[in-house]
Amino acid sequence: MPKKVCIVGAGPSGLVAAKTLLHDVPNGTFDVTLFDSQSRIGGLWPWDKNDNAGLVHPRMVANQSKHTVQFSDLSWPEDSPQLPRAWQVGEYLARYRERYCSGATFRLGTRVETAKPLPAHDGESGSQLRWSVETRSSDGEINDEIFDHLLVASGFFGKPTLPEAGRGDHDVPVIHSSQYRDLPGLLGKVTGEGGKILVVGGQMSGVEIAGTIASHLSSAVHSPGPSVIPNADKYSVHHIIQQPIWVFPLHTSPKPTSSAPPFLPLDLGSYNTANKPQPLTNSQGHISPEAAKTTHGIFGAVLGTDQSDFSPQIAVTAAQTEDPPYLAVSDYYMDFIRSGLITISHGKLDSLSGRVANLSPSGEEVTDIAAVVLATGFEAASSLSFLPAPVKETLSLQPSDLNNTVALGFHGTHHPEVPNLGFVGFYRSPYWGVMEMQARFLAALWAAGGPSSLSLSESLRNALQNDTSIRRTLELRTDPRASQFPMGDYAWLMQEFATALDLPRVPHLGELPALPPTNKQMDILTPARYPSAAATEAQRAESTASLLRTEGAIHAGLGKPAKFLARAVFRSLLGEWKLDRDLVSKLPSHPSGRFSGTARFLLRDGTADGRESLFDPENPGSEYLYVEEGDFTATNGFKFHATRRYVWRYDEGKDRLSVWFVKTDDQLRADYLFHEVEFTVPQGEGENTQKGWEATAGHLCIDDFYNVRYGFNFKAVNLQDWRLAYTVKGPKKDYTIDGTYRR
Template sequence: MSSSKKVAIIGAGPSGLVAAKTLLHCVPAGSFAPVIFEKQHAIGGLWPTKRPTVRGLIDPSMRTNLSRFTVAFSDLAWESVLGGGDVPMFPQAWQVNQYLATYAEQYLPREIIRVGHEVVKIVRLTREGSRPRWEVQWRETEWNSKTDTRSERFDFLIVASGYFSRPYVPDIPGLDGFTGKTVHSSALSTPEDMDDLVENIDASGGKVVVTGASMSGVEAASALALHLSSLGLASSSPSRKPFEVHHVCSRPFWTVPLYIPDPRQARFLPLDLAFYDLGRRPAGLVEYGYGRVSGQQAKKSNNYFRSLLGGDYECIGSVGVSSTNDEIEEIPPPWVAIGDDYAEYTRSGAITATIGRITTIHSHPNGRATVDIRNETTNDVTSFDNVAAIVMATGFTPYSSLSFLPADVLSQLEYSTTDPFLPLVLDGKGTSNAAVPELGFVGLYRGPYWGAMEMQARSLAQAWLLQAEQDVPFSDEALARKNAEREAVRHVRGADPRLHRSQFPMGDYVGIMESFARDLDIHRTPLSDDGDRSGPVVPARYPAEKGSVAQADIVVDSLRGVLSPDLKGHALAGAAATAVFRALHGTWRFERVDSRGGRDRKVRGTSIFCPRYPSRPGCGREYVCEEMEIEDGSPRRGSRCVYGLTHDSTSRRDDPISISVLVEGDNPSQSMGLQVSYVPTDREGITVCAVGHQPLDGSEYRYVFQFDGVVITSWECTMLSNNEDEMKTLYTRGT
């Protein structure tokens, strides 16, 4: 190649950074000269710094809902970012920004990243006899002003400005006239946000309606339920803020905890390591699946979740999902939302879920409203009265991420302003369109994974390397393949959105990674000596030929440790502790035999585990457990304890779960930590044990938790003193 081809990259989030890194390091040196334009004054896109100067769409303390093995690129290990100590399994958002900053420092020259440069317009320059070029027009944005527009020309253009560019609020009749609080879910992350939302709800109560069936809907409803629970537990809480949380869901969905059963062993794994296991695919070539979703595929997905999560969980962890006996052929494909607490909040009644779509809002003079919800399957209409606030968990639109492209180019891309699910018709697995070969896209689709972004960048780099050396951009075979792929996109675009579209247009992550690897001749790293096709698909298993293989090796070695059958590892124990802690939420019946003092006193009652905001440093989650004994038919208040879970249960703590006995004023009188481990057993399901020692009197507490899927069916606590059973309590799920 005679000279470096200039490439403009719009956006310095994960997709823009990996695109620039790939162009610099994964093809012959000097092939490309990338420049990144970023309108913000820092890199990272949606991922905020620890103390952001401007509030973004993500709370810095929010944890990722996929593990560190998936939220990463192939050539940078989290151990190299956080110092190799305790690496959280699910990093916080500010740590993801730190990861991206380290990635940029390691692989990208500082001068190619132009922060504070807002692209305002792009022109495609065509001249007969030569390849089209791109004129990028931008202006520098100071903190309170903008400079004059300037321009520069490039050979190639990558749009990496992200799908989640602008919150979407649907046009609902009556919404404009509603005088209560209305917020988008992206503005609802802190306790102060919750207080502001419900501040006008007085002692007469009121309803907060969350609308939206995807990730943000479950997160917003759960956050409000936690706020309500915390208010109820706070002794100084004013009594003027009771409210109900109603979740309106337009689609059937499953909520999935962060840790789910490993189908091969009696233990828990991060959900992505289980979902994206190659062993789940049928024998033969793993191909990227794309197209309409049939009713049979939808039923197959539902049955998979039933078998994985357990029979009891279906009643509380799914909303609107057809039953196993449903004979309807055309059932909608279920969506998936990730959340540890939503299911138990619905069991307790803290969240009431309703299938349907808000059709009308009728406002009243007192600031409240009546909200009509229509079920699109049955056409039944349900109305909620006394609605005081509405949370729009309705997602985002990608249109502002495309607004700078020329109208003629958007026309060639079959741009739709009414279909945010598929705004463009692209080929190359979402990277390009053969009609505009010098234009590329990285991560511009709903739900992109970091591994897929990296593969898209590699695919573009290889394609453009060939284009620069050839007179014709594509061979006849490649052109036919691209045409067929775009036709498949049109076919999905024309499908019934409710019945035949999946949650994510490119949701077959395993298939897309394997297909890209085959196209690019990238060899997957085996996880075992026999080299069989097994284990989860993670970016580090597909290292670039000229990338940092040493970094990938660190990740793969860590992954092998997590997947190892050794049941004593910290990651495995932490997974078990998190699974146990999550499943304790709610009400339990207990029967106790107390042998202290030489007598066998039998007691029964209830224990209620209520979530609240953490009250102690180092604690990520907390329950207040209130015990009520029933004696002679009358309830009598028993002990009051706080159960806590460390910030990250996979850290090298011997006691990730703590229990503190409370006295008046919520001051702990005594506390102990629990060591958690798995119990090998022949019985079906997973068994976890925990052991704690009370330092005040030397007593030992032994716990055994029996799981069906992700739900604890029963658990037992035995207190021993001088190696003798002093008190044994059996807990079963109650109401």
Template sequence: MVNRKKTICVIGAGPSGLTAAKNLLWDRRGRRSAAPGFRSASADFRVTIIESQLHIGGLWPSAPDDIHGHIHPLMLANQSRHTMQLSGLAWDDQAPVFPRAWQIGAYLERYYQRFLHGFLETGDLVLQLGRRVVKVEPIEDGKKGWHVSTQETLASHGVEVVDAGVFDYIVVASGFFGSPRVPGGLATQGGMNDLPILHSSAYRDLNTLFSNLVPSSGKIVVAGGQFSGVDIAATIADHLSNMQHIPSGKPSNLSVHHIVQKPFWVFPLHTSPAVDAASPLFLPLDMTSYNMLKRPHLLSDTQGHISVERARTTHSIFSELLGSDQSDIHPALALPEGSPARDAPPYVAVSDTYSEHVRSGTITLTTGKLELVSNKQISVTTASESSLIDDVAAVIMATGFNATSSLSFLPDSVKKTMSFDETDTRQPLVLAFHDTHHPSVPSLAFVGFYRSPYWGVMEMQARVATALITEHAASQSWAASTPQWPRLAPALAEDQSVQRTLALRADPERASQFPMGDYLYLMDSFGKALGIPRTPGTVRIGEMTMDVVTPMHYFDTDDGQGELMIDTKDNDHAIEFTKQTIFAGLKDNRFVARAIFRSLQGTWKLDRYLKSKLPSHPSGRFVGTATFSLREGTNDGLPSSEAADAEYLYTEEGLFTADNGLSFRASRRYVWRYNERLDKLSVWFARTDDASKADYLFHALKFSPTDHGWTAKAGHLCIEDFYDVHYQFSLNGVNLTKWTLGYAVSGPSKDYTILGTFQRS
């Protein structure tokens, strides 16, 4: 007699749900679950994925015009493609280092097509899109399965609940970011009918924010000071800058006011693995963070409970990486050595443009808590005082997401068993072995229900869920030790996750921003428990050695017995691509142009001296300001293959005083462009008839390291006059603090030299 296949309901088709289904249907070594010699028939699975969205990918949008979800399709990921991938499927080589949200959605669709779609034909997979799980009821405490009920996502209110059937096991992969969260107590009073108030996840652009009637003045208030607050404040400031500085742009007195409750560190997307170098090299932020060689051989968890000593040490590391305690940016962000703020667990955010928007005043910071919206005024309170922000044009609540809504289908009895606490925004459930399960509910597993963005951890959780369900199906034991996973049972027995979570609840002031934030420790811990060795990714260049961990480095290529179904070349290619990226950054200076370009944003004090050998061009000194205003890339003068990914309109204003005493006001404009694919930073002359448009190429910078910082050289022939251009860039940490631009001009009618010094204003 052949036993029936065990049925599993995976709730959610985002990255966690897809990798959960893939691991349930495929062997860890790349064989289908029904391959000969793998599992007994009793451990063979039929998987049903239920997803509330109408497409694969969960929260991730499916296309550039998919604007109706919680994530803007054009949002830039704050981790690179090397981290945001799942083993067995490489990104296309031409994909950007930091993909857009819709590109991530497209990657997940490819993942589904590669690993799951074929199971629809065999009946081993059922996919239900546009259906929301509304109730999951255990049968005899889950010992005989779970009764699942769903409802159509887009159906009208009150539609009859649909019985989805009974399943032996449930995998909760509904995500940590369930629904937008707006704190209670926010009051709206008279005069608010025309004032837009929305959650940050609903913001798309200025036109939709103001229903295509963008006001000429007013303050867009953003409340919330973590990842989403920083991201949305910077995004709106970017949009305002673009609106004013694109060709045919219009002036505006709109501004961004960001309400934060405490200081936090703001990291750019690229940082340096050696910030103390005179000419620091750059890599994507997660590559420098996930270098295994920076950690001791026996890893311990550095997150969760943060002691005062550890907090101070981490703050110092962050300050060194950035080259600043951020007091030069704004007092509300300042974290100086010895301040009480350094005793608290550090908080971080990621943005390329936020800090310079704050420094330049494009974003105004206010410390406190938003309490009241009334008559286009915002009340901001602290422990000792309150203040008002008037002339409010819109309010954006960047207050995060409510994780508990992702658990709304669970019965109260199950939540009680798992010590559910809806006030705990970090870990509302108390789960075992890195948030994968609870020992008292052996037919329920969790994948991706944690507050961190790491896809590798999701995949490891999916492997643990598969192991637990497989062993339970075969022996009715949740922690059985078998030859397939001989190390898992000891790891579960030694696990202290439940105790750690309960301890954190008792001491919330010492809790880290991300309790599951130690990526290297988690990947190492999971790998050892599952018996998956890590493929080394060591890259050595001179005195620099890196071993960056990605999901691809935990992929068992031993084909064991049976048919090998997954082409491991794709995984190997991704590992090699990561190595090549590191090599390019450390050997070929890739990302230096990008880092320099990013750090130019904002306003600089400019002091320039011109020395001429010809009386027709008087010598003299120019003193003023130079401003790099961010805008969307334009194509003026460019072939389509070299379209700019990012662009500044450069404007300088000041007073030129000739050596003969004559003085006059002077201004100049250029367009600075960066192309990621070519890793090219270039400067363009502005048109004489429209100074907001690029005319023709002035020069492209070619960077070289020196003992005094990065230099760049370029040349340009203008009719018969040659411009010999040279730059010198001085960085502190990852940020420019001073740079010079000089050039010698020689030709039949010109013979002069110019040297300008730029310092932060």
């Protein structure tokens, strides 16, 4: 008879657990039922573009690429973006369920109320328990069923944690960051007088939501047509953090010291194990001062800055480099700080009264608050509410510890004293590869008969005997030097599971570039390199397709010219630049002279103007309203104030930058295309040249031809300065413009 398994949760963890129990062990070993309180699968990932009921905004961009946000045996569609949006992740999970989970029973809209351990079946020996699981459907129907195994896949995001000051009624809207969707939804109670949107919490979600709200404010101010909120220009973001945190963009460079660096999605660079000593060691958990200094140094080198050039408030100073480092991911957060749309305070929210917040320990007052967004994380204990008190005690449940809520064996999978209770994805940052490995570990463990079974493989037995996960978790609860993600380094965890499962990492399909500092060929960690030993030919074909796309992205990013470069340039343009431009004319009708002033790139949602037939309102992308202002001084001494506007756009599908003229009667709207930017290989020593990246463009305006040249000099991930020059020739024009932009 198959063993009956109850899986609590039908998000990524529950789905991969169900698939693994059904397909990675002999057919008929397990009978799987999944329960989820939601009426759909996906967990925190939204079902479609309009699914606003979950914890994640459907249009949020994932901070890991599709090469990491995947399981080993289902590839993303070839035309899917490198960084999928949340609703696209939901679609991926729907395809995964359809492909692999048809043999499971799904009880959606059904909450697990209690799960009580029962004695073993009559006549069976040993301490194997069963579980009496009581469930309640959305219409109130209660059922009680007996299962042989209970698998917790209910997620680490049980319910939002709220500081005392954020609870109760307030004069301004107060929401958790997971509830934010748009400005009208946040500011519904406000009459539009403006003020500060206070974001509380300085880790991943705090940085992401502060950057998101700032981009929404920028778009509200600088977009054509009626604003989504009144007086949008009177609002700003005030972010409370406890300590400076490293903020990475979504794309970084494997050659950050070059002024013409190539770019790759952040995780492809992070998971290049060729740059790590072998075998891999755990870089998380307890962080010594020496290890902290090393990691801070790596982060600073990748970003090319200690962040002081954005603001002293976000700088990671030398005095702080012995402290455990923290990181977050956002494309625009740092430049919004530099532009002043986001301001920073250090401390904790102590109290909130009227429109005034008090911070501790500084005693600083933040006034004129319009709304508060609490990016204060989640507690996981409520995800285990169905377990009885003795089991919680065995697991060393500590609800106040948000990172180490329970103490589990072998990297968050089980507890030896409750052998038929398992966990998948129950920890912060459950990267998909680790979730899949946890599911495989439990499937192998349970199929063999449990931790004490004589049928365990030697590698699995050794893994269990040498495991120190429970002790390490308990020690980290009181460790002041615990890391941001204490369960373990992702690459190291994948190595540990693969060793325990005797699961080799398949080689890359082709030769990859060699990169500094080791100058070894890239060796990218991705779930597709760990197909199941029981994988069918069709499943291995999916793994191969995923690997081909990963390797294709690497070759494209490191090619000449390089993919992702246009995106990196576009991201780094945000904000204000000092502009100096020389104009040299060969005709007396156009005076020569010099322009000095500023150029501002003002971020907003993409608009349809000028490209109506090609515009997707469901996925508008982003663009800049470009505004330059300053004084032109002619060589004859004549001086006048000058201004001009364009719209700059980035097309993710084409990976292309373009510049558009604005309408003369509405200078917020794009009119028609000026030119598309074509990146070229720099002259000299390829991307190692000190000249930076170069680009060209051309535009014929009736009889006048504009020959455009660009030069972009990077310092690691950020533009340090750039140049725009062009010559204009026609029947009545013959001049050259050469402008330099500096921060």
